[in-house]
Amino acid sequence: MKNCEYQQIDPRALTSPTATPTSTLPLANKNVQRQRRKWEVFPGRNRFFCDGRIIVARQSGVLPLTLGLILITSGLFFIFDCPFLVANLTVFIPVIAGVLFVFVVFSLLHTSFTDPGILPRALPEEAADIEKQIDNSGSSSYRPPPRTKEILINDQVVKLKYCFTCKMFRPPRTSHCSLCDNCVERFDHHCPWVGNCVGKRNYRFFYTFIVSLSFLTSFIFGCVITHLTLRAQGGNGILSAVQQSPASIVELVVCFFSIWSILGLSGFHTYLVASNLTTNEDIKGSWSSKRGAEDYKNPYSYNNIFTNCCVVLCGPMPPSLIDRRGFLPADEIPPVITTEQELPPFMAKNDTNMEDTCQDFALSCTG
Amino acid sequence: MAETHSLQDLRQQAAIASKVFVQRDYTSGTICKFQTKFPSELETRIDKQQFEETIQTLNNLYAEAEKLGGKSYLEGCLACLTAYTIFLCMETHYEKVLKKIAKYIQEQNEKVYAPLGLLLTDPIERGLRVVEISIYEDRSIGSR
Numbered sequence: 001m002k003n004c005e006y007q008q009i010d011p012r013a014l015t016s017p018t019a020t021p022t023s024t025l026p027l028a029n030k031n032v033q034r035q036r037r038k039w040e041v042f043p044g045r046n047r048f049f050c051d052g053r054i055i056v057a058r059q060s061g062v063l064p065l066t067l068g069l070i071l072i073t074s075g076l077f078f079i080f081d082c083p084f085l086v087a088n089l090t091v092f093i094p095v096i097a098g099v100l101f102v103f104v105v106f107s108l109l110h111t112s113f114t115d116p117g118i119l120p121r122a123l124p125e126e127a128a129d130i131e132k133q134i135d136n137s138g139s140s141s142y143r144p145p146p147r148t149k150e151i152l153i154n155d156q157v158v159k160l161k162y163c164f165t166c167k168m169f170r171p172p173r174t175s176h177c178s179l180c181d182n183c184v185e186r187f188d189h190h191c192p193w194v195g196n197c198v199g200k201r202n203y204r205f206f207y208t209f210i211v212s213l214s215f216l217t218s219f220i221f222g223c224v225i226t227h228l229t230l231r232a233q234g235g236n237g238i239l240s241a242v243q244q245s246p247a248s249i250v251e252l253v254v255c256f257f258s259i260w261s262i263l264g265l266s267g268f269h270t271y272l273v274a275s276n277l278t279t280n281e282d283i284k285g286s287w288s289s290k291r292g293a294e295d296y297k298n299p300y301s302y303n304n305i306f307t308n309c310c311v312v313l314c315g316p317m318p319p320s321l322i323d324r325r326g327f328l329p330a331d332e333i334p335p336v337i338t339t340e341q342e343l344p345p346f347m348a349k350n351d352t353n354m355e356d357t358c359q360d361f362a363l364s365c366t367g
Numbered sequence: 368m369a370e371t372h373s374l375q376d377l378r379q380q381a382a383i384a385s386k387v388f389v390q391r392d393y394t395s396g397t398i399c400k401f402q403t404k405f406p407s408e409l410e411t412r413i414d415k416q417q418f419e420e421t422i423q424t425l426n427n428l429y430a431e432a433e434k435l436g437g438k439s440y441l442e443g444c445l446a447c448l449t450a451y452t453i454f455l456c457m458e459t460h461y462e463k464v465l466k467k468i469a470k471y472i473q474e475q476n477e478k479v480y481a482p483l484g485l486l487l488t489d490p491i492e493r494g495l496r497v498v499e500i501s502i503y504e505d506r507s508i509g510s511r
Binding site: 102103106107110119120122123125126129130151152153154158160168171172173185186204205208299300310311313314315316317318319321322323 | 396
């Protein structure tokens with residue numbers, strides 16, 4: 001599995017952080033005099049651009065492919081189909097397509113480049129405090145107590161799990177993404193098409209993206225069909241129409257295959273928005289009433305479709321909790337627990353609790 | 368006022384004896400709310416009521432930031448209609464309230480906590496997970 005080991009850094013020891021793989025600027029760690037920004041020592045698997053303003057996952061996935069398909073298909077549409085349609089139908093066709101195109105590209109870029117709601121890892125003192133509380137409340141038997149905490153939310157029992165990587169109890173609806181190695185609030189899923197996690201802060205951008213993309217692909221599909229039909233009627237049949245406008249076939253193929261998946265995805269996410277669920281919860285069946293005899297109800301839902309939609313899509317925009325562009329204090333080593341060491345799980349570590357080590361490895365492999 | 372610590376003195380001269388962490392209270396859901404339970408380590412340092420008042424004010428401020436109402440929906444809809452470009456130029460309501468919270472914490476530190484040898488850390492610097500209270504060593508003055 002991926003790198004999931006950690007080494008506790010003693011803030012009083014003089015271990016300077018190794019060159020972070022997250023930094024993409026070549027001179028980021030060479031000049032010790034320059035004040036460094038916090039993104040340069042960020043422990044998760046992310047990449048930063050524009051001096052910390054833009055954040056993406058380490059693996060960009062197929063984001064270039066997504067962007068390429070959208071740009072090429074729309075480009076071909078504007079160049080080859082629009083002139084004919086404007087001349088024969090209405091000038092609003094490229095206008096509508098243009099507006100949809102702008103929405104698609106902007107929301108895609110927003111989804112990919114926004115912090116999805118990453119929770120910063122617990123600092124050593126905080127982690128020690130939590131460990132103390134767990135040890136106090138747990139049993140004194142040989143087996144370490146399970147690291148979960150049960151709380152009551154709106155009369156529904158919710159289990160909070162302890163994250164071994166981030167050293168804290170995960171807030172409700174938070175999940176640890178193993179690809180990005182971060183805990184993300186209201187974690188929905190990690191989307192390879194946008195190259196980023198989808199979570200609390202960028203879910204609305206993601207939803208806008210898939211909905212506007214559904215409209216765009218359907219619109220282009222319809223317009224191209226209309227274009228070829230009009231040409232075929234006016235000229236010598238469908239074959240000559242295709243010969244006159246070969247780009248249209250490319251667009252048809254792309255749109256035809258995209259429509260099924262995108263429309264399906266939009267429908268699914270509309271259902272999730274209306275019931276205030278995340279993909280993660282839906283897949284796991286966390287609030288499914290079919291589990292056992294107990295009545296599991298989603299405690300976060302407002303039991304009103306309209307309210308749920310408003311809350312999820314138009315609610316207040318939460319701030320980014322990772323201070324990417326803040327400066328590190330000049331003399332201090334960043335007191336975070338990093339997971340950058342690529343150690344095999346059973347090599348010598350500073351952690352004296354062997355059971356913790358094994359449990360860490362087992363749990364972090366399951367994300 | 369003359370014999371007690373000032374905020375400046377605290378940060379420069381005193382050493383931190385220990386830290387207390389006030390955790391989040393999730394009983395009302397995922398909204399930002401901190402537990403008002405009085406930590407035992409602070410019993411000798413500060414009034415229970417004073418502490419609870421501070422935490423309650425913080426909770427109210429966070430509730431104001433996350434309030435669902437006409438204004439926040441309007442902001443959300445406007446953002447959606449402009450393809451989210453207004454987030455690049457406008458400060459959101461949440462960010463405005465966060466500034467208010469930072470000012471409140473600064474003021475509380477100066478007026479109430481620093482003279483008692485305590486220091487509140489703004490929760491935003493800890494990812495809105497905890498309110499960290501640093502307890503400084505009580506060296507120069509006699510205990511309360």
